[in-house]
Amino acid sequence: MEVEYLSHGLPLADYQLTKADHRRQQEKVREHEWVQRQVAKFPTSLSEESKERLRQLLGPPVPAWKLHRWRLRLYCGHVIEATRIQDSPRPDEGICDEERCPECGLDPAVIVAFEPLGPVADPPPETSPPG
Numbered sequence: 001m002e003v004e005y006l007s008h009g010l011p012l013a014d015y016q017l018t019k020a021d022h023r024r025q026q027e028k029v030r031e032h033e034w035v036q037r038q039v040a041k042f043p044t045s046l047s048e049e050s051k052e053r054l055r056q057l058l059g060p061p062v063p064a065w066k067l068h069r070w071r072l073r074l075y076c077g078h079v080i081e082a083t084r085i086q087d088s089p090r091p092d093e094g095i096c097d098e099e100r101c102p103e104c105g106l107d108p109a110v111i112v113a114f115e116p117l118g119p120v121a122d123p124p125p126e127t128s129p130p131g
């Protein structure tokens, strides 16, 4: 399936924040604080069994060739690179619309503009189905 990757707010370096961006950032910060409060209620040490269950819930890591690279401009103004599942036509869908800024540490920082870069890795050569 061919995915048509979208871009928004180009050129990234000149992007001006909108009112909607400010509102989204404020909502994210509030959500984030709420999650932090819930996490703080958890017992500080998890048993190995619970950790294993969590790992299973999170699933296996996605292979590199199933990822797409994006250049993202974050709320703080920094432009970073990040990866997303290649099936997503845009990098800010669902719960993935924020990043922790590696430049200034802003966390969460909503994505305000983005452009697709390319696949992380080439797909492996065609293999015949097992059987």
Ligand SMILES: [Zn+2]
Pocket (backbone or CB within 6 Å): 074, 076, 077, 078, 101, 102, 103, 104, 105, 106
């Ligand atoms: Zn930043």
